[in-house]
Amino acid sequence: MSSALLPKPQMRRLLARRMKFHLFGAFFVSVGCAALYKFVIADPRKRAYAEFYKNYDPMKDFEAMRAAGVFESAPPK
Numbered sequence: 001m002s003s004a005l006l007p008k009p010q011m012r013r014l015l016a017r018r019m020k021f022h023l024f025g026a027f028f029v030s031v032g033c034a035a036l037y038k039f040v041i042a043d044p045r046k047r048a049y050a051e052f053y054k055n056y057d058p059m060k061d062f063e064a065m066r067a068a069g070v071f072e073s074a075p076p077k
Contacts, residue, residue: 066074 065071067076069076
């Protein structure tokens with residue numbers, strides 16, 4: 001068997017080359033996950049809260065809880 005049949009293994013900068021590949025891959029995966037979270041979870045949640053508080057009357061809610069007897073310091077009328 002001669003040494004010409006098998007290629008020599010790469011012994012220098014093997015870790016650096018693999019690390020570069022994995023760092024770029026991890027960066028793109030994390031950016032993709034962040035974008036997915038923003039558009040699938042965060043933005044619909046913001047819209048739902050904005051819609052809820054658009055017509056929310058805290059005094060009306062307080063009076064309903066007061067009438068139900070939730071508060072000890074504010075007895076029902």
